[in-house]
Amino acid sequence: MRPLFRVLYLWRHRAPGLLAGIAVALASVAAGLALMALSGTIVAAVLVGAAIAAPLWLRIAGPARIVLRYVERLVSHGATFRAIADLRVWFFRGFSARAAGGLGFRPAGDLLSRLIADIEALDGLYLRIILPLAAALFVVPAAALLAARVSVWSGAAVFLLFAAVAVLLPLLVARDAGRTGVGLAEAAGGLRIAALDTLTGLREVRAFGAEARMQAEIARRESALIGRQREAAIHVAWANAAALLCGQFALLAVLAATSAPPVLMVACAFLVIAAFEPMALLPRAGVSAGNAAAAAARVLEVAEATPPMPEPLRPIRVPASFTLRFEDVQFRWAADAPKVFDGLSLDIPQGAHVALLGPSGAGKSTLAALALKVAAPQAGRVTLGGVDLSATAANDVRRRIAWLSQTTHIFDDSIRNNLLLGRPDATDADLWRALDRAAIGDWVGALPEQLETWLGEGGARVSGGQGRRIALARALLSEAPILILDEPCAGLDAETERAFFTTLNSAAIGRSVLLIAHRLTGAEKLDRIWRLSNGTAIAAAA
Template sequence: MKRRATSEQGRKDLRRLAALFRPYTGWMAGGCLLALAALLANVGLLAVSGHFIASMALAGAAGVVFNFFTPAALIRAFALVRTGGRYLERLVTHEATFRLLAQLRVWFYERLEPLAPARLQTLRATDLLSRIQADIDTLNQVYLRLFVPLVVAALASVVILAVMALFSVPVALGTALLLSVAGVWLPRWLQRRGAAAGARAVQTRAALRNTVADALGGDAELRVYGAQAHWHARVQAQSETLLDDQRALSGLSGLATGAVGLCANLALWWAVIAVAPAVAQGAIAPAQLAMLALFAMAAFEAVTPLPLAFQMLGEQLAAARRIFAVVDAEPAVSSPVGESPAPVDAGVVFDGVRFRYDASLPWVLDGFDLTLAPGSRTALVGASGAGKSSVLQLLARFWDCQEGRILLGGHTLGEYAPDDARRHIAVVSQDAYLFNGSVLDNLLLARPDADAEAIEAACRTARVHEVIMALPQGYDTPLGESGTRLSGGQARRLAIARALLKDAPILLLDEPTEGLDAATARALYDSLASAMAGRAVLLITHQLGPLAGLVDEVAVLDEGRIVQRGSPATLAAVDGPYRALQDLLG
C-alpha cells in the first residue's frame, strides 16, 4: 500500500513537471526525433555493414559478381544521418535543457517571492539555496536523462522490431522478449532498488551543505569552544552516508550495464540459432544471418540508457518533492481578487492592530495605534523586542495583522495586492542587501527605467555620489559579494539612494545607523534629513540623540502599544517612558 501511494505521488510529480515543460514541447519533440534518427541510423549502419561484408566474402569465395553499389550507398547514407543526427541532437536537446532550466528557475522564483519572508522562516538559507540550485539542476535532468531515452526507446523498438520481422519473425520475437527484459523489467527493478538510496542521497547532500555552511560561518566560535573536532566528525559522518548511497547506486548501475550487455549478446546468439536452419535449407540468404545477428545486437542501443534513467528517478522525484514542498505553501499575505485601489494620499493609519507571528506565540502588537500624516516625520522607539520592526513588516505587507486594520491612502491595506502596496513604500532596512553587480545594477533594482539624471540626483541627496565617482569605474564598478567594496556607512547611503530613486511617497527607515560609528552615523543622518523632505517618514531607531530636528514626533512603543507621543524636546522634558528609554540607552 505504501509503495502504491509513493508510486502515485511520483506520477503526480512527473505530471506537474510535464506541465511546466509544456511551453518548450517543440524543442523537446525535436530533440527526441533527432535522437531517434541518429539511433536508427546507427542500428541500420551496423546491420547493413554486416550484410555487405558477408555478401562480399561469399561473392569472393564463389567467384560471382556482386552489386555493392546499393549497400555502399546505404552505408554512406546511414553514416551521414548518424553523424549529422548526433550533432543536431546534442545541439537541440541541450538548447531545450537550458530553456527548461531557465523555465524552472523563473517559475520557482515567481512562487517563492509571495512566500517571503513569512513562509520561508523555517527554511535555512543554505537549504533554500540547495533547492534553488542543486534540486532544480536535478529536475532539469528529467528531460535529458528520462524523457528522451524513454520516448526514443519506445519508438525505436517498434521500428526495429517491425523491420526485423520482415526478414525473420522468430528473431523479432526473441529480440522483443529480451528488449522487454532490458528495457522494461530491469529499469523497474532498478527503480525500486535505487529509489531509497537516491532519495536519501538528495537529503544527505542538502544536510551536508547546511553542516558545512554552519561550520564555515561559525568557525571562530568553534575554535573558541574547541568544538571543531565534533563538527568535523559530523561532516565526516554525513559524507560517509552519502558515499554509501553513491556506492550502492554505482553498483546498481554496473549491474544494469552488464545485464543489458548480456541481453544484447543473447539476442545475437538467438538470431544465429533461429536463422541457421533456414540458411541451411536455402530459405534465407547466408548474408542475412550476419545482418540479423548484428541487427539484433544493435537493437539494444535503444534501451541501454533506460536502466540508469529509472535508477536516477528516485533522486529526481525526491528533488521534485523538495521543490514542490516550498512552492505549495500558502502565502501568509492574501491578494485581492480585483485591482488595487488608487490611494487618496500618502497617509498611513494603524487602528487597534493586533499581530503575532504564530497562534502559539504572544502578541507582538496588542492594540497598536499610530497615524502617519502625509509629509510627517515620526520616529518609533522602544526597547528591543517591543515590536518596532513588526510595524514595518505589516506595512510592507510581508505579514497581515490578525485584528484591527491598517489604512494606506484611505484604503485598508488588504485591498492592495502586496506588490501594489509596496509600490508606494520605500524601505531602508538595517541589513539592506547589495548584490554582486555594479553600483548601477544595484540602484536600478528600485526603478529599472530611471535615467542617469534621476540616478545622480538620488545619490547626491544620499551623499554617496562622490563616493561612487571615486571608485575605479564609477557607477559601473562591481561591488563584490554583499557590497564588500563599500564600507558600512557607504553601503547604507547607497541603500538610501536606492530607496530615494524609487521615489515612493512613504519612506520607512529601520535602524539605518545600527552598527555604525558616531561620525558615520552623523553623516548618515545628515543625508536622511534631506531625503525625508516631502515624504511621510517612519524612522525606527535606538539612537535617541539625533532625533531633535530630524523628526516631528516620537512614538514610544512598549509591550505592543504606543504608550507616549510628542516632539523629542517635549518628551525629553518630562518623566515618562521616553525619559526612561533615554536613561536605559544612554
C-alpha cells in the same frame, strides 16, 4: 511522477521544438542502427551470393547518421534552453507572487539554496531523460520486430530483455534514487552545516584552539556523506551491469536461432549490438528521473502554493496622500503561534519621522510586514491614505513604501543596476543625486569604474557600511513617499551609525520615515516615538 508531467505541461508552448528534437533523435538512431546492420549485411550477402543494394544504402546511412546527429544536438539543445528559461521565469513569477515577500523577514539561505538546486535538477529533464527514453521506446519494438523475423522466440526474448533495460531498470533505479535521495540530502546538509559552522565561527575556532576538532567533525560528516553516496553508486553500478547482461542475452537469443537464414541472423546480431548502445544510458537516466521528480514536487509546492494574501478582484488605487495607520490590529503569524499584536493602534502621519522601539521579538519587523502587505491582520485594519490595504494591489502599496533592512539584498551586479531597482527609469543625474544624499557619492565617484563597478555576490566587494548606504541610495531613489528602515544600522559601529542618521535626516525631508530600532543613537530627528510592548504601541515623547 505527476510533478514531472506538470512540468511537461508548462512546456506545452515549446512542444514543436521539443518534438522536433525527438523526431530528429529517432531518425539519427535509425540511421545509426542501419549503418551497423548494413555493414554486417554487406559482408554476409557476398558469402551467400545475394544481390543487394546494401553498399548504396550504406553510403547513404553513414553521412545521414553524421548529419542527423549534428542536427539532433543543435535542435534538442536549442529546445532545452528555451524550456529551461521558461521554467525559471515561471518559477520566479510564481514564487514572487506567493511566499517570496515573507523571506525579507527571516533568513532563508538554506531554503533558497535548496530551491535553486531543485531548479537545476530539472535542467536535464529533456536532454538526459526524455530524449533517451524516447529513443529507447523506438528501438525496443524495432529491434524486437527484426529479431522476430529470425525467430518468434528471439523476437520475444529481445523484446522482454530490452523492455527490462528501457523500462524496468530505470524505474527501479528512479525509485531507489527517490528513496536514498532524502538520506543523501540530509548527509550533504550535515556536511554543509559543519563547514559553515567552522568558517562562520573561525574566530571562535581560533580563540578556543578548536581547529583539529572542527576538521575532524567535517571529516566525519564527509565520510557519512560518502558512505551514502557509495551505497547509491553501487545500486546504479548493479543496474548498469544488469543492463549490460540483458543486452548480451538479447544478442544470444538472436544467435541461438540456428535455423534462421544466416544473412538475417548477421544483420540482426549487428542491429542488436548497435541498438543496445543508446539504451546503456538508461539506468543513469533513471537516477536523474528520480531526482528530477523529487525536485519538481518541491518546486511546484513553492511556485503553485495558495498565495497567503490573495489580491482583491477590483483593487482600489492608493490615493496620493500617504498617512499610514494601524487600527486595533490583532495579528499572529500562525494559528498556533503566540499573538504578536493585540489591539495595536498607531499612525505615521504624512511626512512625519517616527521611530518604533522595542526589545527583539516584540514584533517591530512584523509591523513592517503588515505595512508591506506580506501578511494581513486577523482583526483590525491597516490603511494607507485612508484606504484599507486589503482592498489594494500589493504592488501598488509596495511602490509607495521603500523598505530597507538588514536582509535587503545587494545584487551581484553593477552599482547602476543595483540602484535602478529603486526606479528603473532614473537618469544618471538621479543616480548621482541619490548616492550623494546617501553620503556615498564621493566614494563611488572615486572608483575607477564608477557606476559600473561590480558589487559582487551579496555585496561581498563592499564593506557593510557602504553596502547599507547603497541600499539607502536605492531606497531614496525610489519615488516612494514612505521609507521603512528596519534596523538599518545593525552590524555597523556607532560612528558610522550616527553618520548614517545625520544623512537620513536631511535626505528624507518631505517623506514619511518609520525607523525600527532597539535603541536610538541621538542623531535621529524624530517627530514621534512609539514603544512596542505586550502587543500594543505606546506613544513616547520625541
